Amino acid sequence: MRSIRRKCTVLVLLFVLCWVVYPSSQERIIIDIDKVGGYLLPIALPRLKGETVDPVLGQQIRTVMQRDLERTGLFRIIESNGNSVQTIKTLPYGDWSSLGAAGVIAGQLDVSQGRAPLTLQLTLHDVAQQLMLLGKVYQGSREGHRRMAHRFSDHVLQIFTGEPGPFDTQVMCVSPVPDSKATEIVRMDYDGHGVRRLVANGALNLAPVLSPDGSVLAYTSYRAGSPDIYLLDLRDGQEERLTSEPGLALAGSWSPDGRYLALSRTIDGNNDVFLYDTRRRRFKRLTNDLGIDVSPSFAPDGRRLVFTSDRGGSPQLYLANVKGGRPARLTFEGTYNTAPAWSPRDDTIAYVGRGEDRAMAIYTIHAESRQRQRLSFGPRQYEAPTWDPHGRFLMHTSRVGDAWQRYIVRQDGHDKILPAANGLACLSPQWVTRAKPSS
Amino acid sequence: MVFQLLRITVIVFLSTILLAGCGRKAGSVAPEAPADMATSSEEADAQAGMPDGMGDDGVMSEEDMLTERAMVAEEQARQAEAMRQAEMAEMAEMAQAAFVNEDIHFAFDSFLLDPEAERIIGEKAAWLRDNGGASIQIEGHCDERGTSDYNLALGERRANAVQQYLTVLGIAPDRLSTISYGEEQPLDPGHDEAAWSRNRRAHFVISQ
Known part of the structure; x- marks a missing residue:
């Protein structure tokens, strides 16, 4: 540190x-x-x-x-x-x-x-x-x-x-350690330069989610034997283990004000979305359904969330309110819609969906109008998309065969491959503002 | 007469020592027994203080043959027992290998147990009943399609489905833990349906 x-x-x-x-x-x-x-x-x-x-x-x-x-x-x-x-x-x-x-x-x-x-x-x-x-x-x-x-x-x-570019930015990535089952959490410039390891402990480390001010990294690590969420304070290197039950725990997204961490957590075999209030240091259950409820992502207003649930029989996107209430289904087309990322600027939500041709692709859907747009084509395996801090460009990691590639994507689907970082793969990228000099 | 009586007594005494020694030795260190026997008979001669062993030769040979026959029989029995034990160990090892190596497979985006999955879990339950001291961890895995977080949750569902079925079959829940690796640790690195179907699995690990 x-x-x-x-x-x-x-x-x-x-x-x-x-x-x-x-x-x-x-x-x-x-x-x-x-x-x-x-x-x-x-x-x-x-x-x-x-x-x-x-x-x-x-x-x-x-x-x-x-x-x-x-x-x-x-x-x-x-x-x-x-x-x-x-x-x-x-x-x-x-x-x-x-x-x-x-x-x-x-x-x-x-x-x-x-x-x-x-x-x-x-x-x-x-x-x-x-x-x-x-x-x-x-x-x-x-x-x-x-x-x-x-x-x-x-x-x-x-x-x-009329709006600034996304270039002086960084990404948080999961980076597999060659010849091992371990993964590390790294931060690097959006174009793959200046790689810095933030979490390297010989275990599987996944789903890095940096707080809006860049000070706290939430991630899941298997290092204590079960997949638990840890909060690493990047200012002083202090770390806190947030969950310790035997089930799965995955960080999803921070509220825009940085107070709440939306996460999914399995307690007694039941996987649900929770909010963790960092000020009061307590959890609030947001969903209570027997199905899978995973990948919560905050709207820029901090009041709404989108998440993936299979409560209807297949994974679909649902909208929830932080105050509670019954989640409303957002996606109805296709039998596999997961990994939503709510734009930081408006009601556009990017996600990985399975289209009519049964191929996976990157889509966007509007939270209100439900207008859907497909942004990618071709036989690839996609991981969760992420927005640039201004909400104009998307980034995703996808692969054909063994080759992982990171893409920068415009909202009309125009995309360009981003360079690999020194042979390091950047999986599950989270696009973030550049780390502050003092951190 | 007195001398003859003494001689008979000595012979009986010697035989007793010999047989006793033989029996003990054959039981413990069988392969070395013949050499030991010769030694012990010589020792016996010396201990008996017999200056002339001529007349004993015939009797000693008979005893040797007897003990040797007994030894062969015991050796055979021992070998048979060893083989039986080896076979049992091998069977137990095979059962354990089957337990660890035979995965339970799933359809895409599913954690439902089909009849084949239930059959395999039945075998796992039998092994767990035979090995009452063992605790196991059930790993849930997915294929590379779909996204990381959802697959982690799906893998957990798969592991939990197997755990629940095992408890239905009477295995104590405290012997069964679960963990999901989602799509993070594929068994088959390929990118086709054959690889995907191998990777959609619940895998068993003996934790203690």
Whole structure:
């Protein structure tokens, strides 16, 4: 725990100065991310000024931004390695226009100036309007360069779509230990870099669920002989065993205010959904049914939950109220609908369903209108989807044969494979905001 | 006369010692008995303080033959007993192996016990009755299809279904624990129906 904290602290001598933002981003939405067509906005990403001093670092920074933007399926990066920028504030716009670029990301790299080992300035330009849209200065350690690039990508998406991107984020994963039956809980950047082990104890560890403020990790471990939920405080490394009965206990989701943990728990052979109140340190039973009640996920209002139950004879999604009452069935199509994830921004719920062709797929369904949409196709095995912290993109892990792959998915189903982390598999990902520097 | 009487007494005495020694030895360390016997007869001669053993030769040989025949018979009986015990041990081992290795299988997304499952659980119950000291853990497993959390709950249902049926068959519940591994520990790493059907299982582990 201590070493993780130290590393985090090192990473984050990093601050941002916003020195100019031309027209306000609200007025400049030119791409509606949820209704996109086939047009890819061409963006040039030339060599950074000063990159010759450290060509490898410069290349890495540009590659991070290129991959981020390409994964949205909204941009086409124009190969312009031959061109480098002379000035990052006023570009020769005509040159870029002739290359077909609608936008240019220019930058300046300084690895020697001042106290910070790395100073990175990045700008975004509108070629047609000959305007600088965005400028940022980042200072910090060299190790922080990926994060600086991710943050700028987030801003670029903000400029073009009106909402920030999902790039400066992390995922919690279950990672199988090779040649063993053990799994570890790891945290890493959304694109597989910067892996940190949070739970590694030689046992099976599953279902990591991080609290909204990033301070407490709930997960299930078999290390005491039965699958129990543990609460690991990432601030001080203190751990608490939350359940100890012989049956299954799985964390599902934290309430948006971080006070309640929704979980499923088997007591005397009966599996139900409970809320654990971290303030009063007690459980409240939410369902009482002889069937399986599992995978609770909070709505952003903190008052409703969706969960999986087989009370009707097959696994289906049900809506429940934290105050109690009889759960209402949400899904009626298909005989297998599980692993719901309620969007953090609206009433869209993503889940793994079995379609009319009997193949498993990722679906979304609206909690009120019950409108359903299929987001994936092809013979794959899917695990639970997870939303990015803004609720615009989904991530899921699925596999064909032995090969697990992690995908980033837009709500219209457009998807891109995410890189594997150093050969580490990331199963059951939970997409989270980046760990705070102090944690 | 007196000398002859003494001689007879000595012979009877010796025979008694010999037979007694033989019986004991054959019972304990049979394979080494013939050598021991020779030794003990010599010792007996020496102990009896007989300067002339000529006349005893015929009698001693007869005794040897007798004891040898008894020994062979005992050896055969011992071997038969050992074989019987080995067979029993082997049968017990086979029964235990069958107990541990024969899984109970399920249909997709189901924890219902079909007649074949009930038959196998009946055999498990018989073994548990024969091995009253054993406690077991029933593991519930699923195939890779479907999602992790639901499969963990389904695996638990499978293990519980088997446990309940065993208690119906009269096995004490405190000898039976359950655990679910969901889809986390497949027996067959394949990705086809053959692998999936092998992986949808309740597996038995002897915990003590």
